[in-house]
Amino acid sequence: MQDFDVIVVGAGVAGASLATVLGRNGKRVLCVERDLQEPDRIVGELLQPGGCRKLVELGLEESLKGIDAQNVFGYGIFLRDKRTKVYYLPREQQAFTAEQAEEAASFSRNMCVGRSFHNGRFVKNLRNLAMREKLVMLVEGNVCDLILKNTKTNTETETDLAGVEDHSSHFVVTGVKYKTKQGNIVSVRAPLTIVCDGCFSRFRSKVNKAAEFKVFSYFVGLVLENCTLPYPNFGHVILGDPAPVLFYPISSTETRCLVDIPSKFMQQEGGSWTTELYMRDIVAPQLPDELREAFLTALSKGKYKMMPNRVMPARPASLPGVILLGDSFNMRHPLTGGGMTVALSDIFLLNQLLSPLPDFGEWDCVDRALREFYRERRKYCSTINILANALYSVFCATGSEESDEMRSACFDYLSKGGRLATDPVSMLGGLQSSPYLLLTHFFAVALYGCGRQLKYFPNMGRIRTSWCLFRHAFNIVKPLIDDENVTFLSKIPISHI
Numbered sequence: 001m002q003d004f005d006v007i008v009v010g011a012g013v014a015g016a017s018l019a020t021v022l023g024r025n026g027k028r029v030l031c032v033e034r035d036l037q038e039p040d041r042i043v044g045e046l047l048q049p050g051g052c053r054k055l056v057e058l059g060l061e062e063s064l065k066g067i068d069a070q071n072v073f074g075y076g077i078f079l080r081d082k083r084t085k086v087y088y089l090p091r092e093q094q095a096f097t098a099e100q101a102e103e104a105a106s107f108s109r110n111m112c113v114g115r116s117f118h119n120g121r122f123v124k125n126l127r128n129l130a131m132r133e134k135l136v137m138l139v140e141g142n143v144c145d146l147i148l149k150n151t152k153t154n155t156e157t158e159t160d161l162a163g164v165e166d167h168s169s170h171f172v173v174t175g176v177k178y179k180t181k182q183g184n185i186v187s188v189r190a191p192l193t194i195v196c197d198g199c200f201s202r203f204r205s206k207v208n209k210a211a212e213f214k215v216f217s218y219f220v221g222l223v224l225e226n227c228t229l230p231y232p233n234f235g236h237v238i239l240g241d242p243a244p245v246l247f248y249p250i251s252s253t254e255t256r257c258l259v260d261i262p263s264k265f266m267q268q269e270g271g272s273w274t275t276e277l278y279m280r281d282i283v284a285p286q287l288p289d290e291l292r293e294a295f296l297t298a299l300s301k302g303k304y305k306m307m308p309n310r311v312m313p314a315r316p317a318s319l320p321g322v323i324l325l326g327d328s329f330n331m332r333h334p335l336t337g338g339g340m341t342v343a344l345s346d347i348f349l350l351n352q353l354l355s356p357l358p359d360f361g362e363w364d365c366v367d368r369a370l371r372e373f374y375r376e377r378r379k380y381c382s383t384i385n386i387l388a389n390a391l392y393s394v395f396c397a398t399g400s401e402e403s404d405e406m407r408s409a410c411f412d413y414l415s416k417g418g419r420l421a422t423d424p425v426s427m428l429g430g431l432q433s434s435p436y437l438l439l440t441h442f443f444a445v446a447l448y449g450c451g452r453q454l455k456y457f458p459n460m461g462r463i464r465t466s467w468c469l470f471r472h473a474f475n476i477v478k479p480l481i482d483d484e485n486v487t488f489l490s491k492i493p494i495s496h497i
Ligand SMILES: Cc1cc2nc3c(=O)[nH]c(=O)nc-3n(C[C@H](O)[C@H](O)[C@H](O)COP(=O)(O)OP(=O)(O)OC[C@H]3O[C@@H](n4cnc5c(N)ncnc54)[C@H](O)[C@@H]3O)c2cc1C
Pocket: 009, 010, 011, 012, 013, 014, 015, 032, 033, 034, 035, 042, 043, 044, 045, 046, 047, 048, 141, 142, 143, 144, 196, 197, 198, 199, 202, 219, 307, 308, 309, 310, 325, 326, 327, 328, 334, 336, 337, 338, 339, 340, 341, 343
């Protein structure tokens, strides 16, 4: 098989899934992955229930089998000495045993259970599914260049577009060059290249000049052995100072801990502390008693990994013949574990739009499908993106009175249960998507915080705090709405608040 309809760069969560579904739909796919060994990473370990559903809809549910994946029913949230538990859906709808949930989470579209696991085992299963497809060729190689054709001169060139003002007007991507393990450079061509090379994407800026990311913070990941979580089969969010800490099971004997260190904190303190000291002296004392011992034991082994938490709104690719997908296309703070759900949802939609096309060589038809893709994905993905980034800002302790009030109001709001908890948590889990509903809850939290200030005697100090709290909430969410191009509120200039 030498002629390809599509080249997929990277066989991570997005690339391997995409290659399989396109192959099943009759497309000849070449997928090039830099390293086919089982990855060992701290990313992509909790697949939200919405992502599990997408996996089932894509026919990839087998990838969750045989990897000791654990059920996740919702979140335990901890703020100082208070704790609360929230489910993805109301309790009365969770009428199933753990065994039923196990079975159903893999096979039913209607279940509301997330799954957590070792990312490497999951990715390996996804790659095995791709390799089983007759029309998919998965090869090991490091993609080093995109091949471009200058349509004016009809000549091929490499990816250095520096100095070309509007490169989209006369350049088209016609394939890739990759380096094999033996050091040979191979050139392959196809009418469409889909770049899924992850958060450290090498080709993002070449394909899309508008793509810009920010590093909000860093996650330091540890594995705790044989530790019993206060709420078994729940994700745990500890609202620490200065930033949250996460715990969730990744196998029947292991618990992942992710400690967030804000970028600002790292820059300010840089050099005067080490990661170990930060974890031992700042983080450990704030953890629930049940987790502290296991955390310190894991820390003493010195085996931890660090990853930057990048945030980048989705922007359409600006070169014909190529698109970005997965983390190379769109990133949000990983606090809510939404990345794989967004990637799988994008693949589901893109596959629906591209598979009926007989030939990807007709760029006008592909372009039309892509425009629809960028429009249609927005509602689902922007709900997850805005929620992740907004919640991260709310959950961080900045030291100001209004941010402290907002964080505590958010905790108490979720603790009230009912729709006040399940709406936000089901949006986080990818089970419900509506930016409007999300904003309604976001501002309801802010108003709830203001109400708590004013409910006794509304003196000038309390009125001022309420005003600052509301303005703080608005300032968090407004740029996120703008980034996601959600029209509601985005017309209000920030100076009006
Ligand atoms: C700390 C952290 C924790 C996270 N936790 C979660 C979570 O719990 N749940 C969740 O849903 N999301 C989580 N995410 C986000 C999630 O990991 C990503 O959204 C997801 O992995 C994106 O999949 P991807 O295929 O785009 O990228 P990846 O899974 O990173 O795959 C990219 C692939 O491309 C390959 N590649 C790269 N360059 C080349 C090249 N030049 N040539 C060939 N191959 C190449 C890589 O080897 C890799 O296999 C987390 C992110 C971070 C940073």
